Amino acid sequence: MRLATIRINGGETAAIMTAGGAVPIAAVNATRGTAWKENLYDLIRLGQLPGLTGWYNQGGRNELASMRGRIPAHEIRYAPLYRCPRRIFGIGLNYTDHAADIGSAAPEGFPGSFYKQADTIIGPGDEICLPELKEAQKTTAEAELGIILGKDCRNVDEADWESVIAGYTTILDMTEESILKGNDYVKGNPRYLTIVKNFPTFFSFGPQLVTPDEIPDVHQLTVQSVLNGTVFAQNRVAAMTHRPARLISLHSRIQGWFAGDILSTGTPRAFHIQEGDVAECRITGPGGFEMEPLVNPVIDLKKHPKRAGHINR
Numbered sequence: 001m002r003l004a005t006i007r008i009n010g011g012e013t014a015a016i017m018t019a020g021g022a023v024p025i026a027a028v029n030a031t032r033g034t035a036w037k038e039n040l041y042d043l044i045r046l047g048q049l050p051g052l053t054g055w056y057n058q059g060g061r062n063e064l065a066s067m068r069g070r071i072p073a074h075e076i077r078y079a080p081l082y083r084c085p086r087r088i089f090g091i092g093l094n095y096t097d098h099a100a101d102i103g104s105a106a107p108e109g110f111p112g113s114f115y116k117q118a119d120t121i122i123g124p125g126d127e128i129c130l131p132e133l134k135e136a137q138k139t140t141a142e143a144e145l146g147i148i149l150g151k152d153c154r155n156v157d158e159a160d161w162e163s164v165i166a167g168y169t170t171i172l173d174m175t176e177e178s179i180l181k182g183n184d185y186v187k188g189n190p191r192y193l194t195i196v197k198n199f200p201t202f203f204s205f206g207p208q209l210v211t212p213d214e215i216p217d218v219h220q221l222t223v224q225s226v227l228n229g230t231v232f233a234q235n236r237v238a239a240m241t242h243r244p245a246r247l248i249s250l251h252s253r254i255q256g257w258f259a260g261d262i263l264s265t266g267t268p269r270a271f272h273i274q275e276g277d278v279a280e281c282r283i284t285g286p287g288g289f290e291m292e293p294l295v296n297p298v299i300d301l302k303k304h305p306k307r308a309g310h311i312n313r
Helices: 023-032 040-045 049-065 095-099 158-164 175-183 190-196 242-253 305-310
Strands: 002-008 012-018 020-022 087-091 112-116 128-130 139-149 164-178 201-203 208-210 222-227 229-236 262-264 272-273 278-284 294-300
Touching: 002 020, 002 095, 002 222, 012 023, 020 023, 023 049, 023 087, 040 049, 049 190, 112 190, 128 139, 139 175, 139 222, 139 278, 158 164, 158 242, 164 175, 164 190, 164 262, 164 278, 175 190, 201 294, 222 272, 242 262
Parallel strands: 087 262, 128 294
Antiparallel strands: 002 012, 002 208, 012 020, 087 112, 139 164, 139 262, 139 272, 164 201, 164 208, 222 229, 222 278, 278 294
């Protein structure tokens, strides 16, 4: 099953994706007399997603085909999957190729990791805003596989990692690389990682959540970093230094997980973005499998200073 949060009448609501468009959860409830949460974060946090997935796979898919209230595909406007997760956890240098780009070895013992703030979140089609700050001279974008946690948990064994997730999504994670490495305005320092990851609009999230039953083997997925419609870099999840099972299990033994937490698993390669560019994350798999691409245009607030106070949130 695939779900999204879509914009309707000035609001945002969860919907199930079908071949013909999106069916809001509200329409499902009205038709069937159910009480599924109409906010995707609440649907995950309150443990309702497995039941909804079970209904979908046991005949619900066919019911949706004729259900009233569908939003046609050409009218869908996506929002972020949700806006206020308790935590966003990112993994750095998780593909050997990416680590080599910045002259580093991929971390082997513990993964390189960092937190992002929820107010960095934007959705599909929203603008990535390059910072107005003079020290910010080079922003990079990173296409990544996102894993969404489905329950509060600790001490998860690697063999059981899929039992605690809600599904997968596409992510674009931005970094103000010039401050991290240093430039004419600032001396670089790896301790600046929190700063360079947390400018507004630096985490694009969505457009769809794909439940695990649609992906028999996550290691066969290919993640593509795409700049202006051209694939800049790609790699398979199998090539990660720290694969999803390890990431979920290890961090469950450190800080634990809350339902709705987001794990961004690392990028094949970061790419420099500038005013007028379009950044994109594509994820594909065997047999023609594709996630809905995540696409965001780029503006530079140094060129548009009056817009700095009106950044997409």
